[in-house]
Amino acid sequence: MKVVYLDNNATTKVADEVREAMLPYLSELYGNPSSMHTFGGQVHRNIEIAREQVAALINAEPEEIIFTSCGTESDNTALMSALLSRHDKKHIITTRVEHPAVLNFCKTTAREGYRVTFLPVDKGGRLNLEELRAALTDDTAVVSIMYANNESGVIFPIHDIADIVKSKGVPFHIDAVQATGKIPIDVKKLPCDMMSISGHKMHAAKGVAALYIKRGARFTPYIIGGHQEHGRRAGTENVASIVGFGVASDLAKKHLQTEGTRIQDLKDKLEQGLFNTCPDPRINGDMVNRLPNTTNISFEYVEGEAILLKLNEFNICASSGSACTSGSLEPSHVLRSMGVPFTAIHGSVRFSLSRYTTEEEIDFVLEKMPPIIKELRELSPYGTDLACH
Amino acid sequence: MWEYTDKVKDLFLHPKNVGEIDNPDAVGEVGSIVCGDALKLTLKIDRETNRITDAKFKTFGCASAIASSTALTELIKGKTLDEALNITNQDIAAFLGGLPREKMHCSVMGYEALEAAVANYRGEKPCEVEEGEIVCMCFGVTDQKIKRVIMENKLRTVEDVTNFTKAGGGCGGCIPDIEKILKEVWAEKVIEETVKPRKKLTNIQKIALIQETIEKEIRPLLQADNGDIELIDIDGSRVIISLRGTCTGCLMADVTVKNIEKKLKELVNEELVVEVE
Ligand code: FES
Numbered sequence: 001m002k003v004v005y006l007d008n009n010a011t012t013k014v015a016d017e018v019r020e021a022m023l024p025y026l027s028e029l030y031g032n033p034s035s036m037h038t039f040g041g042q043v044h045r046n047i048e049i050a051r052e053q054v055a056a057l058i059n060a061e062p063e064e065i066i067f068t069s070c071g072t073e074s075d076n077t078a079l080m081s082a083l084l085s086r087h088d089k090k091h092i093i094t095t096r097v098e099h100p101a102v103l104n105f106c107k108t109t110a111r112e113g114y115r116v117t118f119l120p121v122d123k124g125g126r127l128n129l130e131e132l133r134a135a136l137t138d139d140t141a142v143v144s145i146m147y148a149n150n151e152s153g154v155i156f157p158i159h160d161i162a163d164i165v166k167s168k169g170v171p172f173h174i175d176a177v178q179a180t181g182k183i184p185i186d187v188k189k190l191p192c193d194m195m196s197i198s199g200h201k202m203h204a205a206k207g208v209a210a211l212y213i214k215r216g217a218r219f220t221p222y223i224i225g226g227h228q229e230h231g232r233r234a235g236t237e238n239v240a241s242i243v244g245f246g247v248a249s250d251l252a253k254k255h256l257q258t259e260g261t262r263i264q265d266l267k268d269k270l271e272q273g274l275f276n277t278c279p280d281p282r283i284n285g286d287m288v289n290r291l292p293n294t295t296n297i298s299f300e301y302v303e304g305e306a307i308l309l310k311l312n313e314f315n316i317c318a319s320s321g322s323a324c325t326s327g328s329l330e331p332s333h334v335l336r337s338m339g340v341p342f343t344a345i346h347g348s349v350r351f352s353l354s355r356y357t358t359e360e361e362i363d364f365v366l367e368k369m370p371p372i373i374k375e376l377r378e379l380s381p382y383g384t385d386l387a388c389h
Numbered sequence: 390m391w392e393y394t395d396k397v398k399d400l401f402l403h404p405k406n407v408g409e410i411d412n413p414d415a416v417g418e419v420g421s422i423v424c425g426d427a428l429k430l431t432l433k434i435d436r437e438t439n440r441i442t443d444a445k446f447k448t449f450g451c452a453s454a455i456a457s458s459t460a461l462t463e464l465i466k467g468k469t470l471d472e473a474l475n476i477t478n479q480d481i482a483a484f485l486g487g488l489p490r491e492k493m494h495c496s497v498m499g500y501e502a503l504e505a506a507v508a509n510y511r512g513e514k515p516c517e518v519e520e521g522e523i524v525c526m527c528f529g530v531t532d533q534k535i536k537r538v539i540m541e542n543k544l545r546t547v548e549d550v551t552n553f554t555k556a557g558g559g560c561g562g563c564i565p566d567i568e569k570i571l572k573e574v575w576a577e578k579v580i581e582e583t584v585k586p587r588k589k590l591t592n593i594q595k596i597a598l599i600q601e602t603i604e605k606e607i608r609p610l611l612q613a614d615n616g617d618i619e620l621i622d623i624d625g626s627r628v629i630i631s632l633r634g635t636c637t638g639c640l641m642a643d644v645t646v647k648n649i650e651k652k653l654k655e656l657v658n659e660e661l662v663v664e665v666e
Binding site: 310 | 398401402404407418422423424425426427428429447448449450451452454455527528551555558559
């Protein structure tokens with residue numbers, strides 16, 4: 001059975017063009033880019049082309065991009081650098097809904113004596129910018145806030161946030177892992193010091209990501225060793241993945257220009273369809289400022305893992321914020337921070353689309369989903385008066 | 390990814406005994422929507438024989454919670470209340486061909502629903518079932534429950550206590566308390582096992598206890614292997630039995646006798662020796 005992959009915020013399929021571009025580096029072009037000989041040197045040239053391509057996606061300069069191994073490394077590097085560069089400052093501001101790469105980093109520093117402000121969000125997953133303004137102090141070393149949320153898809157007003165942070169002269173890091181490739185980003189118009197982006201969320205391979213470091217921003221490397229990446233990130237480059245990341249950035253940029261609202265329309269169709277066939281679903285998150293590809297829907301009184309496993313029978317891939325799927329016993333920290341009621345939090349399902357998603361796939365999900373919810377609601381001791389049409 | 394047995398998957402996709410019995414004789418409700426799983430068990434009970442004639446469930450929860458509910462209802466149907474209460478969460482897990490460790494709490498929930506239903510039938514207040522103080526605020530788990538599950542499942546680590554009861558799986562604030570309970574339980578156990586100050590039994594008490602032990606502890610095990618046991622005589626500290634069914638000629642008979650002896654020594658009296666008639 002064909003896989004219907006609607007879990008693109010977790011990871012994405014490697015684009016054919018990306019794979020083709022990578023293959024030579026997994027066979028004949030195995031040279032070390034740091035070598036003096038032509039054989040290795042030519043590889044280095046292709047890393048630089050990839051750097052230009054990735055930079056172009058967010059309108060940065062190539063020398064403002066360093067390659068890392070994953071989004072988590074980019075996030076950690078950015079925060080570590082900010083703290084080391086301003087070691088007299090002991091305060092960090094972030095949000096409650098960050099990715100664990102930022103959240104747990106901050107929790108760790110909190111144990112080491114840093115004061116961390118975790119800004120709350122409202123029901124729609126939105127920040128209160130006044131609280132951000134009030135939280136900034138002379139002691140603030142860095143502010144790290146995501147561009148768009150991986151679970152709810154909510155997009156933060158990142159330009160306003162950047163203006164507030166920079167008006168206090170505090171370094172600002174943006175975790176843009178979920179936003180890049182999905183919405184246009186222009187760092188020339190966005191006053192931030194660092195930005196994390198990741199390859200495998202935008203049809204590149206796993207194992208490659210990038211950190212944008214604004215020209216002139218203070219930077220202290222995190223991984224120490226050789227002179228790669230101009231001494232800003234040591235370690236032999238993951239050449240194949242980096243080259244693929246470049247191609248993926250190129251493709252993403254093109255699609256952002258030509259694709260228009262196709263993904264958004266498919267997502268709307270999915271949402272609308274589910275609303276028409278299942279009573280009382282609820283969308284978790286701001287309806288206006290949301291990633292075009294993401295919808296997070298709760299079906300009250302049923303449990304998310306059960307929904308996913310039933311979908312799995314039809315090879316439909318999605319994810320859930322329920323406790324049973326979170327890997328711990330507690331449901332998603334994002335949905336809890338948004339105050340999603342417990343009747344709904346365990347029954348949340350996230351569908352995240354990509355440019356490869358087809359209308360037939362959405363129709364297929366719309367056909368399979370209502371009976372699944374109906375069956376599970378019949379099994380449930382709660383909300384017995386609800387059933388799908 | 391799910392590491393469920395085929396049996397769990399099958400019973401999740403095709404659950405049995407779903408629903409609610411009209412005018413049930415007993416209702417057991419455990420869990421809550423806040424915690425992420427809940428089970429409502431309804432029973433039909435024959436008042437004469439105390440036998441469960443029908444059992445149905447409604448469950449909110451993940452695949453293993455739903456499969457555990459089917460397992461529970463299948464296991465208790467046709468049993469008397471006392472027989473049913475002898476079922477443990479391990480039996481439920483075994484029925485399913487095993488559960489992932491971190492899902493064992495689903496089997497515990499099944500057992501608790503049964504207990505709650507029986508208490509309801511017998512007119513006890515449900516709160517009498519689970520006494521004790523709340524240790525884990527996040528999931529409302531009491532020290533009594535933690536202790537019981539530790540002993541029944543021989544748990545040694547906090548992680549396992551979380552797997553089986555959820556306690557400790559939220560904010561983690563109760564982990565030190567769980568550690569304390571673990572220490573207490575195993576310290577008590579060690580004392581019990583080494584000194585075990587046993588009351589001297591009268592002859593009648595001893596015979597009764599031997600009979601009970603054979604009925605409750607030994608016979609079910611043998612029956613599971615198509616065997617059976619009969620108590621012939623008790624002469625001082627000699628317990629004379631006869632084995633039936635597949636046990637008799639089986640090469641394992643010796644081992645079986647040794648095991649029976651061990652059980653009786655452990656539960657009744659150190660001096661007992663078992664002989665086959
Ligand atoms: S009190 Fe037990 S996990 Fe929070």
